[in-house]
C-alpha cells in the first residue's frame with residue numbers, strides 16, 4: 558500500500574505474531590490497516606529474535622490455511638497427536654488421544670517470517686517498522702497517531718496488539734487483574750535418542766511443571782523436542798549457571814529418561830511468568846488482542862492460541878459490521894467483540910492458573926487425590942473428548958475462521 562495514504566479503517570499497534578496475523582486477517586477482507594511496530598524488521602527476521610516454540614491448535618491452523626500461510630510453513634512444524642500428563646515423572650499417565658491432530662509445534666521465528674513476508678507484500682496493509690509514536694489522540698471522530706518521522710495516521714479504530722505492557726491498554730485506562738508467579742520459565746530445545754512419536758509430555762512437579770513438545774527431526778536418528786520448564790525464581794540463577802552438559806544431566810534425572818538421553822542444543826532462555834487478564838477488552842474506539850489483553854502460564858500452550866481466537870472474533874465482527882455499512886470503531890461492534898471474547902479468555906486464564914495451583918500442593922493426601930482424579934478422568938471418554946476438543950481449540954462460540962469457514 559502507498560504509505561502516503563494515511564487514512565485507514567484500523568491502526569494496529571504492535572507487530573508481534575498476533576498483530577501481524579490481525580493485519581493479514583482484516584486485509585484479506587478488504588479492511589485497510591496500518592501496523593506500527595517499534596522493532597526493526599531486519600532484527601525481527603534474524604534467527605536469534607525469539608527462541609520459543611508454540612503449539613498451534615488445529616483450530617488456529619485453520620486461520621493460517623484461510624490466509625494461505627500454510628504453504629509458506631508447510632513441513633516446518635511437528636504434529637502433536639497425543640498428550641500425556643503425569644503427576645511427577647512416574648505417576649499414572651492421563652492420555653489425550655482422540656485420533657485427530659491436536660496441535661502443531663512451530664518455532665516462533667518460522668511463523669514470524671511467514672507472517673512478515675505476507676504483511677509487507679499485502680496491498681491493503683501499510684507497515685511502519687522501527688517506528689515510535691510521539692502523539693496519540695482518540696475522539697468522537699476517530700483515532701489520530703503521529704510517528705517520530707512526523708507521519709500522521711488516521712483511522713476509525715485502534716487495535717492494541719502491543720503485548721504484556723501494552724501502552725494502548727494503559728492510555729485507554731483499561732483495568733487489569735494481574736499477579737506474578739514466583740517462577741520463571743526455562744525455554745530451550747533438546748536432541749534425544751528415542752523418537753517422540755508426536756507425543757507432548759506434561760509433567761507436573763510441586764516445584765513447577767515441565768513440558769516437552771515434539772519438534773521436527775534433524776535426521777532419522779536425531780530427534781528434537783522443545784523444553785519449557787517452570788522453576789522457582791530462587792533456583793533460576795543456579796540453573797542458568799549450569800553448563801549445557803550438567804543441565805542436560807539434571808533434566809534427564811527430572812524426566813526419568815523419558816526420551817532417552819536428552820542434550821540441550823540451543824542456549825537456554827528465561828522468561829518471568831505472570832498472569833494478567835483485562836476487565837474489559839474494549840474502550841472508546843479501542844480493541845485489545847493477544848497478550849495486551851491476557852497472559853497465561855505457558856504450560857498449557859494456550860497463550861498464542863487465545864490471541865488467534867481474539868483475531869478471528871474481531872475480524873468476523875468488523876467484517877460483518879463493514880458489510881452492513883458501519884465503521885470499524887462503531888460502539889455496537891466493539892460491544893459484540895467484548896461479549897464474544899470475555900468469557901473464553903477468563904475461563905482459559907483461570908483454568909490454567911488453577912491447574913498450576915492444584916499440582917503445586919505438597920503432601921501425600923494432595924498427591925493421592927490428584928492421582929485418583931487423573932485415573933478417573935483417564936477412564937471417562939466423555940471428559941477426555943471435551944478436554945481434547947479444548948486442546949484443539951474447538952470449543953465455545955467458535956468464530957468462523959477457526960472452523961475453516963470463510964467470512
Ligand SMILES: Cc1cc2nc3c(=O)[nH]c(=O)nc-3n(C[C@H](O)[C@H](O)[C@H](O)COP(=O)(O)OP(=O)(O)OC[C@H]3O[C@@H](n4cnc5c(N)ncnc54)[C@H](O)[C@@H]3O)c2cc1C
Nearest residue numbers: 571573574575595611612719720847848855858860861862
Ligand atoms: C516460555 C513461553 C512459551 C510459550 N509457549 C506457547 C505455546 O506453546 N503456545 C501458545 O499458544 N502460546 C505460548 N506462549 C504464549 C505466547 O508466546 C504469547 O501469548 C504470544 O507471543 C503473544 O503475542 P503478541 O503478539 O500478543 O505479543 P508480543 O509477542 O509481546 O508482541 C507485542 C509486539 O508489540 C510491539 N510493541 C510494544 N509496544 C509497542 C509500541 N508502543 N509501539 C510499537 N510496537 C510496540 C513489541 O515490540 C512486540 O513486537 C508462550 C509464552 C512463553 C513466555
